[in-house]
Amino acid sequence: IGKRDPRMPKGPPTIPILGNAHLVPPEGLFKQFRSWAKEYGPVFSLKFGPSNMIVLCDRKAIHALLDKKSNIYSDRPHTYVGQLLTKGDMIALEQMDDHWRLKRKVVAHNFSPKQLDEKHFKVQEAEATMLMADLLNDPKGFYNHIRRYTASVASVLIFGSRGATFDSFWAHGVYDVMSKWTEAMEPGANPPVDEYPLLQWVPLWLAPWKRRAILAGQTMDKVWGEAVNRVQKRRAHGLRRDCITDTLLDEWKDGMPISQHSFNNLVGELVEGAADTTAAQLLTLVMAFAKNPRVQKRAQEEIDKVCGTERFPLWSDFKDIPYINAIVKEGMRWRPVAVTGSPHRVREDDYYQGMLIPKDSTIIVPVWALHHGDEFDDENEFRPERYMGHSKLANDYAGSPDWANRDHYGYGAGRRICPGMHFAERNMWRVTAKLLWAFEFAEPLDPKTGKVISLDPDAYNRGILQAPLPYNVQVTPRSPQHVQTIKREIAAAKEFLKPWEELKD
Numbered sequence: 001i002g003k004r005d006p007r008m009p010k011g012p013p014t015i016p017i018l019g020n021a022h023l024v025p026p027e028g029l030f031k032q033f034r035s036w037a038k039e040y041g042p043v044f045s046l047k048f049g050p051s052n053m054i055v056l057c058d059r060k061a062i063h064a065l066l067d068k069k070s071n072i073y074s075d076r077p078h079t080y081v082g083q084l085l086t087k088g089d090m091i092a093l094e095q096m097d098d099h100w101r102l103k104r105k106v107v108a109h110n111f112s113p114k115q116l117d118e119k120h121f122k123v124q125e126a127e128a129t130m131l132m133a134d135l136l137n138d139p140k141g142f143y144n145h146i147r148r149y150t151a152s153v154a155s156v157l158i159f160g161s162r163g164a165t166f167d168s169f170w171a172h173g174v175y176d177v178m179s180k181w182t183e184a185m186e187p188g189a190n191p192p193v194d195e196y197p198l199l200q201w202v203p204l205w206l207a208p209w210k211r212r213a214i215l216a217g218q219t220m221d222k223v224w225g226e227a228v229n230r231v232q233k234r235r236a237h238g239l240r241r242d243c244i245t246d247t248l249l250d251e252w253k254d255g256m257p258i259s260q261h262s263f264n265n266l267v268g269e270l271v272e273g274a275a276d277t278t279a280a281q282l283l284t285l286v287m288a289f290a291k292n293p294r295v296q297k298r299a300q301e302e303i304d305k306v307c308g309t310e311r312f313p314l315w316s317d318f319k320d321i322p323y324i325n326a327i328v329k330e331g332m333r334w335r336p337v338a339v340t341g342s343p344h345r346v347r348e349d350d351y352y353q354g355m356l357i358p359k360d361s362t363i364i365v366p367v368w369a370l371h372h373g374d375e376f377d378d379e380n381e382f383r384p385e386r387y388m389g390h391s392k393l394a395n396d397y398a399g400s401p402d403w404a405n406r407d408h409y410g411y412g413a414g415r416r417i418c419p420g421m422h423f424a425e426r427n428m429w430r431v432t433a434k435l436l437w438a439f440e441f442a443e444p445l446d447p448k449t450g451k452v453i454s455l456d457p458d459a460y461n462r463g464i465l466q467a468p469l470p471y472n473v474q475v476t477p478r479s480p481q482h483v484q485t486i487k488r489e490i491a492a493a494k495e496f497l498k499p500w501e502e503l504k505d
């Protein structure tokens with residue numbers, strides 16, 4: 001046990017029983033992947049007791065395996081902690097079976113480019129106007145205003161209720177779930193229970209990691225149970241709203257093809273997928289703007305030429321303001337929220353360039369390590385210019401056979417690639433363009449000395465999803481004309497969002 005099959009890709013030397021388990025740092029495994037790739041080659045392996053992990057820090061290998069052989073590379077590793085947390089009901093952790101296909105279809109249909117560009121965009125536009133209004137009224141609260149925006153857009157589309165302030169259940173509920181979820185699931189934060197199943201029998205009182213997972217699951221059940229209850233209560237009063245949960249409840253009125261718990265988690269998971277990840281990337285961008293006035297200036301020059309001060313940038317300006325797309329991509333490269341991607345599992349023995357990839361190996365796309373490899377000059381610099389040759393959206397590159405030209409791996413790869421990416425790309429483009437059109441972002445000043453307080457670009461939370469820890473920036477409107485234009489649009493945005501106002505009990 002713990003010994004590497006010599007036919008497998010190379011990796012760090014193993015010790016009996018543990019294999020490489022003793023080498024996993026309690027945090028920062030995502031950075032360690034880069035060091036190991038440099039030492040053992042871009043496709044390397046790790047042993048955790050009897051289990052195998054294959055890390056693909058290599059564009060060509062990702063395409064050859066996850067994209068081209070997705071029929072065998074699209075399961076998920078079994079996770080005891082994930083099971084404790086979700087009771088098996090979570091699309092992101094499920095095996096590639098009929099249950100997963102049914103759920104994936106719901107997501108793909110509701111968040112297709114067509115649905116987004118013909119229907120949902122109006123919600124995104126109106127909420128983005130409200131975000132600008134929030135930043136005008138309370139610039140210091142920008143951190144939660146951005147988190148409110150992403151949660152509220154998702155809650156409108158999914159539950160038919162907006163979170164007008166961060167205090168609203170519809171805005172903060174998802175963050176209550178996610179903070180517990182990401183801590184409980186961080187690679188390295190739990191004992192290797194999947195490799196040594198005996199650990200499952202450690203009693204609860206001796207296993208804080210188990211208690212943490214159960215607690216995270218209880219929070220999840222409570223929040224999504226309440227969300228669905230609120231929808232059902234509203235419907236019992238004859239109030240049907242235009243949203244995904246109502247549509248599914250109508251469609252499945254004669255019987256659900258999944259359990260109630262699975263349904264609650266499915267709709268909840270969509271808000272989870274949408275809110276925290278997108279907010280993390282947007283908060284990364286705001287920090288990058290404050291630290292890089294040059295980037296803001298270049299973007300604003302492009303935006304001003306197209307929009308002036310009289311109107312906001314719109315999605316229809318996408319082609320005319322190419323720097324915004326480059327900024328969004330550079331944010332995904334520089335600080336990808338899913339630092340180690342989401343693990344896949346291979347169904348059968350396979351070979352890559354003569355190396356054995358044993359059945360049931362966990363396959364990792366080490367997103368942060370790929371994005372900080374030697375192919376990027378000054379990989380620690382935030383420099384959108386590196387993406388100026390990539391004028392398309394992420395899905396165009398992910399679906400292309402030209403693997404060498406892929407923009408980034410922030411949404412994963414293969415058949416499990418993020419089904420919310422069309423939604424995320426549009427959210428990020430819209431908000432980034434509008435924020436830069438309206439505001440200047442600068443690092444904060446020390447009130448006593450008047451000196452600039454430099455923001456720490458590495459101050460991120462731990463966990464499988466990493467967002468900047470709360471920080472301060474100065475947010476200043478660019479001109480009175482910009483302020484006037486925002487104010488002019490607020491009434492129409494509020495009116496549009498009225499049908500999704502939160503109901504009072």
Ligand code: HEM
Pocket residue numbers: 091092093094104107111269270271273274275277278281337338341342343344410411412413414415416417418419420421423424
């Ligand atoms: C910037 C925003 C986002 C990022 C960076 C992101 C990233 C990811 C990644 C890395 C995966 C795993 C892919 C893989 O296994 O290879 C994933 C899966 C998933 N994402 Fe996203 N995501 C984002 C936004 C969204 C949105 C807006 C939604 C929902 C509308 C969503 C829903 C999902 C779901 C349901 C899965 C699981 C798919 C499966 O296992 O089949 N995500 N996402």
